[in-house]
Amino acid sequence: MTDRDADQLLLRLHAALDGELDVMASLEFEREMHDDPGLAAEYRRLAALRDAVHRHAPREAASQALVDRIAALASSAPPAQTAAAPTATVVPFGRRAWLDRSALAMAASFAVLGLAVGAGLTSLRTPLPSSDVAQNLVSDLARAEIAGQPFDVASSDRHTVKPWLADRTTVSASIIDLAPEGFTLVGGRVAVIDRIPTPTLVYRHNEHLVALTELPLDAKGVRAAGGVETIDGYHVARWSDANLAYVAVSDMDEKTLGEFVEAFRRGGGPATEPRRP
Amino acid sequence: MISEVAQRRFREIVPPLLDDAYSLAKWLSQSPTDAEDIVQDAAMRALQALSTVSVDRPKPWFLAIVRNAAMTFMARERRKTMAYVGDMTDLDALDLRQGDDAPPNPEQALIAHEDGQRLRQAIAGLPSPLLETLVMRDINGLSYREIAEATVTPVGTVMSRLARARAMLGRTLRTEP
Numbered sequence A: 001m002t003d004r005d006a007d008q009l010l011l012r013l014h015a016a017l018d019g020e021l022d023v024m025a026s027l028e029f030e031r032e033m034h035d036d037p038g039l040a041a042e043y044r045r046l047a048a049l050r051d052a053v054h055r056h057a058p059r060e061a062a063s064q065a066l067v068d069r070i071a072a073l074a075s076s077a078p079p080a081q082t083a084a085a086p087t088a089t090v091v092p093f094g095r096r097a098w099l100d101r102s103a104l105a106m107a108a109s110f111a112v113l114g115l116a117v118g119a120g121l122t123s124l125r126t127p128l129p130s131s132d133v134a135q136n137l138v139s140d141l142a143r144a145e146i147a148g149q150p151f152d153v154a155s156s157d158r159h160t161v162k163p164w165l166a167d168r169t170t171v172s173a174s175i176i177d178l179a180p181e182g183f184t185l186v187g188g189r190v191a192v193i194d195r196i197p198t199p200t201l202v203y204r205h206n207e208h209l210v211a212l213t214e215l216p217l218d219a220k221g222v223r224a225a226g227g228v229e230t231i232d233g234y235h236v237a238r239w240s241d242a243n244l245a246y247v248a249v250s251d252m253d254e255k256t257l258g259e260f261v262e263a264f265r266r267g268g269g270p271a272t273e274p275r276r277p
Numbered sequence B: 001m002i003s004e005v006a007q008r009r010f011r012e013i014v015p016p017l018l019d020d021a022y023s024l025a026k027w028l029s030q031s032p033t034d035a036e037d038i039v040q041d042a043a044m045r046a047l048q049a050l051s052t053v054s055v056d057r058p059k060p061w062f063l064a065i066v067r068n069a070a071m072t073f074m075a076r077e078r079r080k081t082m083a084y085v086g087d088m089t090d091l092d093a094l095d096l097r098q099g100d101d102a103p104p105n106p107e108q109a110l111i112a113h114e115d116g117q118r119l120r121q122a123i124a125g126l127p128s129p130l131l132e133t134l135v136m137r138d139i140n141g142l143s144y145r146e147i148a149e150a151t152v153t154p155v156g157t158v159m160s161r162l163a164r165a166r167a168m169l170g171r172t173l174r175t176e177p
Helices: A003-017 A023-035 A037-056 A064-073 A103-125 A132-147 A158-166 A254-266 B004-013 B015-029 B032-049 B058-077 B106-113 B116-124 B128-139 B144-151 B155-175
Strands: A184-193 A196-205 A208-216 A228-231 A234-240 A244-250
Touching (some): A003 A023, A003 A037, A023 A037, A037 A158, A037 B116, A037 B128, A037 B155, A064 B032, A132 A184, A132 A228, A132 A234, A158 A184, A184 A208, A196 A254, A208 A254, A228 A254, A234 A254, A244 A254, B004 B015, B004 B032, B004 B058, B015 B058, B015 B128, B032 B058, B058 B144, B116 B155, B128 B144, B144 B155
Antiparallel strands (some): A184 A196, A196 A208, A208 A244, A228 A234, A234 A244
C-alpha cells in the first residue's frame, strides 16, 4: 500500500467513525474491517477516544445571565423566547457527503431528501390526529424502501448512530445491540411526528427491515394496546416503557416482529447508554 | 435600527444555539468570561446580519460568526497567539501515520482516557485550526461540510485536520504520564 493509499484509508476510517460515509462505502468499509484486524483495532481505538471526548469535554450550557443578555438584544416587541424553548422548525438534513456519487445514488438521495423534508413540512403544518402516527410511520418506511434509502446515517456502530441522532432530535434514543438476536443495526434517520423530530433506528433481519421510532411518552397517539396490527401490509407494534414510547414498523412477518420487540424490550445484550450531555 | 423581521429571525435562530456557541468560544478562548464576551459580540453581529441575509443552515452560520468573533477577540487581547498567521501548509499536510510508537491498544487507551483532566488539557493544547475542527465535530456535532462552511476551508482540509487532531490527542495521551 502506498503512502497515499494509507492516507486515504485513514481518512475513510475517520469518515466512517463520523457517520460521513454513504451506504455503499460503509458496506465496503465494514468488509475491509472484517478482513483487517489492524484496521478494526484502529477503529475501536479512535471510537474510544471520541467517546472519551464526549464524556470528558461535553457541550457546556451558557449561563442564564448570558442567555438573558442575548434575549434582550432582540426583545423590542413580543417577549423573547427562552433558550430552553424547543424549536422543531429546523431539521437539518444537509449532511451528505455523497451527492457527488453515481447518478443513481444522487437520484435516490434527492428522492429521500425530498420525501423527508416533505414529510417534515406536512407534519409541521398539520398536527397529526393521534391515530395517524402509525400510518405516518408506515408511509415513511414504504417510501424510504421504494427510494432505496431507508436511513440517513448508515452505520452498524451505535456509537456513530447515537450522536448523529442526538444532534438532530430532542429525544434521547435507546440504541440496543440486537445483532446476537439476528437483528443488525444498519442505520438511523429522523422522522417528524407531531412536530417533534424523533429518532428512528433501522435494523435488518435477513432481507427484511424494521424501523423503530422512539417517541416521548406525551406525544399524541403513542399510547396504544400492545400486540401487532397490520397497516397497508406492514406490521406495526407499539409499546412503551418508563421513558419512551416505541413504534416498530416492518415488512417482516408478525412472529418475527414479535421476536424483535421481545428482544428489544429485554434489552438485548449490552444495556442502553446514558444520554450524552 | 434593527428591523422586526431581523429580530424575529434572531429569536428563532440564536437562542437554541447558545450552548454550542458558548462551548466553542470557551474552547477557543480558554476562558469562561472571555467566552461570554465573544458569544455576546457574535450575537450582535448575527442580529445585524439578519437584516440582510436569510439563513439556510443556522448552526454552521452562527458558529462561523462565533469563530470569527473569537479570532477578533483573541487578536485584540493577544492572550494566545493564534496559529492562523503564517504558512499553514505544513499543518495541513497529511502526515498521519502513527509510526512505531502506536500499537493499537483500545483497552489501554480507554483506561488512559478516564483521566478527563488530561484529555481536556490535551485538547486545549492543540493548534487552533485543529482545535476548532475537533470542537466543531465532536462537541458541536457539525458535519464535515458544515465545518468546511463555518471555517471557509475545503472539505479535504477539514478531514485531514480532524484526523491530525485525533492523532495528536492519541499521541499526547499515550506519551505523557
